[in-house]
Amino acid sequence: MTFSETGLNKNIQKAITDLGFETPTPIQQESIPYLLENETDLIALAQTGTGKTAAFGLPVLHKIEVERKLPQAIILCPTRELCLQIAKDMESFAKYTKGLKITAVYGGASIMPQIKSLKSGTQIVVGTPGRVIDLINRKSLRLQDIEFVVLDEADEMLNMGFKEDLDTILAETPAEKQTLLFSATMPKEVMRISKNYMHNPKTIEVASRNEGAKNVEHHYYMVNARDRYKALRRICDVNPDIYGIVFCRTRRETAEIADKLMQDGYNADAIHGELSQAQRDHVMGRFRKRKLQILVATDVAARGIDINELTHVINYNLPDDNEVYVHRSGRTGRAGNKGTSIIIAHSREGRKLKSIEKMIKRELTLMKVPNGDEICQIQLMKLIDKVVSTDVNHQIDKYIPSIEEKLAHLDKEELIKHFVSAEFNRFLSFYKNAPDLNVTGSKGNDRNDRGDRKGKRGDRGERTGHAEAGHTRFFINLGREKDMQAHNLIGLINECTRNRNIPVGKIDIMRKFSFFEVPKDFETDILSGMVDSNWNGNRVNVEVSQAPGVKSPRGGGNRGGGGGRSYGGGDRKRSNSGGGGRDRSGGGRSSGGSSSRRESSTSSRRSSGNSSSFKGRFNAAAKRKRRD
Numbered sequence: 216m217t218f219s220e221t222g223l224n225k226n227i228q229k230a231i232t233d234l235g236f237e238t239p240t241p242i243q244q245e246s247i248p249y250l251l252e253n254e255t256d257l258i259a260l261a262q263t264g265t266g267k268t269a270a271f272g273l274p275v276l277h278k279i280e281v282e283r284k285l286p287q288a289i290i291l292c293p294t295r296e297l298c299l300q301i302a303k304d305m306e307s308f309a310k311y312t313k314g315l316k317i318t319a320v321y322g323g324a325s326i327m328p329q330i331k332s333l334k335s336g337t338q339i340v341v342g343t344p345g346r347v348i349d350l351i352n353r354k355s356l357r358l359q360d361i362e363f364v365v366l367d368e369a370d371e372m373l374n375m376g377f378k379e380d381l382d383t384i385l386a387e388t389p390a391e392k393q394t395l396l397f398s399a400t401m402p403k404e405v406m407r408i409s410k411n412y413m414h415n416p417k418t419i420e421v422a423s424r425n426e427g428a429k430n431v432e433h434h435y436y437m438v439n440a441r442d443r444y445k446a447l448r449r450i451c452d453v454n455p456d457i458y459g460i461v462f463c464r465t466r467r468e469t470a471e472i473a474d475k476l477m478q479d480g481y482n483a484d485a486i487h488g489e490l491s492q493a494q495r496d497h498v499m500g501r502f503r504k505r506k507l508q509i510l511v512a513t514d515v516a517a518r519g520i521d522i523n524e525l526t527h528v529i530n531y532n533l534p535d536d537n538e539v540y541v542h543r544s545g546r547t548g549r550a551g552n553k554g555t556s557i558i559i560a561h562s563r564e565g566r567k568l569k570s571i572e573k574m575i576k577r578e579l580t581l582m583k584v585p586n587g588d589e590i591c592q593i594q595l596m597k598l599i600d601k602v603v604s605t606d607v608n609h610q611i612d613k614y615i616p617s618i619e620e621k622l623a624h625l626d627k628e629e630l631i632k633h634f635v636s637a638e639f640n641r642f643l644s645f646y647k648n649a650p651d652l653n654v655t656g657s658k659g660n661d662r663n664d665r666g667d668r669k670g671k672r673g674d675r676g677e678r679t680g681h682a683e684a685g686h687t688r689f690f691i692n693l694g695r696e697k698d699m700q701a702h703n704l705i706g707l708i709n710e711c712t713r714n715r716n717i718p719v720g721k722i723d724i725m726r727k728f729s730f731f732e733v734p735k736d737f738e739t740d741i742l743s744g745m746v747d748s749n750w751n752g753n754r755v756n757v758e759v760s761q762a763p764g765v766k767s768p769r770g771g772g773n774r775g776g777g778g779g780r781s782y783g784g785g786d787r788k789r790s791n792s793g794g795g796g797r798d799r800s801g802g803g804r805s806s807g808g809s810s811s812r813r814e815s816s817t818s819s820r821r822s823s824g825n826s827s828s829f830k831g832r833f834n835a836a837a838k839r840k841r842r843d
């Protein structure tokens with residue numbers, strides 16, 4: 216079937232030709248002719264990447280009466296990013312449809328321009344539920360004339376707690392309308408919505424919704440749980456051109472992994488629900504423009520990311536629901552590109568791997584975590600390729616005679632060795648004697664956890680080691696249990712030391728306490744600045760750690776005092792729970808305390824040299840203990 220056979224009007228056809236769409240995708244082949252000919256409701260099981268926006272967007276656009284300057288279609292979706300994406304897609308479909316207006320309404324942005332746009336006679340509204348309700352309550356948005364309701368990513372809207380909001384909005388719409396529900400999965404709650412609000416809906420499902428994209432390879436690495444991060448680093452190191460998403464399960468883990476990657480000099484950042492809208496936009500903007508190679512994300516935050524060129528999706532931790540794995544992996548291998556979905560699994564996840572294989576009807580391929588030699592070879596060749604492809608800048612010509620004189624005693628081979636070593640020695644020493652991270656364990660079979668338990672002991676031992684040369688290792692009485700994360704700790708250090716930009720080295724966040732290292736010169740700054748300060752309502756106790764023994768977590772109160780300085784932490788809970796728009800997709804929820812700490816941690820990170828090149832990476836990493 217071609218687009219010209221679908222029955223869409225000429226203006227729409229012209230616009231999609233401009234977009235380079237040649238043939239309708241399977242979901243479009245089913246939905247477009249059906250929606251053009253029928254007025255009954257429709258349920259479509261489709262994931263992002265299947266062309267679902269055009270599947271509902273084109274027929275809705277075709278049916279809009281442009282002369283009627285009032286909202287005739289409302290498209291509801293879970294996040295601001297998706298909302299903007301849909302509105303952008305609809306704008307391009309409507310490029311030649313004169314007089315048609317589309318308005319995107321979402322939280323975390325000023326409401327006034329949205330009200331203005333609605334008043335100007337818009338026919339299609341794309342919105343997130345919270346903001347739509349705000350606008351209804353302000354009487355700026357009237358749904359009495361709605362003829363089409365689209366619920367996009369219905370499952371995700373319900374996951375995000377928009378159930379009541381959806382009920383409220385749907386109750387505002389007229390009984391006579393066409394409701395289109397698009398969802399990747401069909402959990403009970405989505406069934407309920409369809410039962411309550413839809414009439415004899417036709418269901419379409421393209422291919423098998425769980426199989427995932429065909430041009431995605433599925434790989435897994437088997438390591439001890441404690442080695443996940445090390446394995447992630449190696450995976451990134453053997454894929455120097457990676458452009459991908461690392462999926463974590465929680466916001467905390469997302470922030471922690473992104474922090475570690477940044478501290479280790481990778482071109483990475485995080486996106487999760489705790490960031491303010493402005494921060495999320497900033498990160499997303501950089502990722503879209505490929506200024507950022509690695510995005511560490513939660514599933515919800517990654518919704519609406521519509522990038523066709525991702526090379527990798529990495530499951531740092533597997534989701535509970537296998538369908539979520541299918542979603543994640545479907546973010547790569549799009550638009551004819553090849554992609555790789557990677558699972559960093561541990562030895563007790565064998566059964567889980569088997570169940571994923573069953574769902575995707577494909578085999579997961581066991582890959583070996585590369586060893587130091589393999590990584591060095593790949594990185595070295597990348598360096599050499601870069602040297603070869605670098606354009607020579609002839610401004611240097613005038614220096615050549617004196618350079619030649621200085622290098623005269625070296626023959627070609629020695630010269631190469633010197634140049635490569637100057638760039639590469641840190642990398643080589645990082646991976647020198649790097650241990651094998653692979654563990655045995657097979658799909659369908661969960662190894663008992665002896666390895667891991669043993670691992671944990673080893674982990675502890677590692678964490679109690681001596682500080683890096685020239686560094687002092689400090690004990691601090693705050694750990695994971697108190698919500699302390701690496702970025703919080705860097706922020707706290709920054710603030711307590713009046714932003715002297717102390718280059719923070721290795722950080723180990725434990726359950727009840729943590730360790731961090733800074734160059735010896737800053738020892739007194741740390742002690743005088745941090746002792747008796749306050750974080751998140753906890754008095755801070757910092758002491759020089761007596762390696763190799765673990766500093767016992769005696770809790771606060773060493774040097775009397777109390778009532779020390781507070782660095783915004785105490786406010787965090789308050790501002791998180793109060794205020795803010797009701798729209799989970801929007802910002803306005805970010806707390807002053809946490810975001811200011813985040814900003815300061817970012818600047819501290821950057822001050823310690825964040826660069827995508829391995830040289831930059833190792834300039835940063837040189838400041839901390841290197842052990843892999």
Ligand code: AMP
Nearest residue numbers: 236237238239240263264265266267268
């Ligand atoms: P969606 O599932 O709506 O997020 O669409 C995924 C991607 O496929 C977007 O980049 C669309 O622009 C693109 N797309 C949608 N329909 C077609 C088509 N028929 N031919 C080529 N690309 C398409």
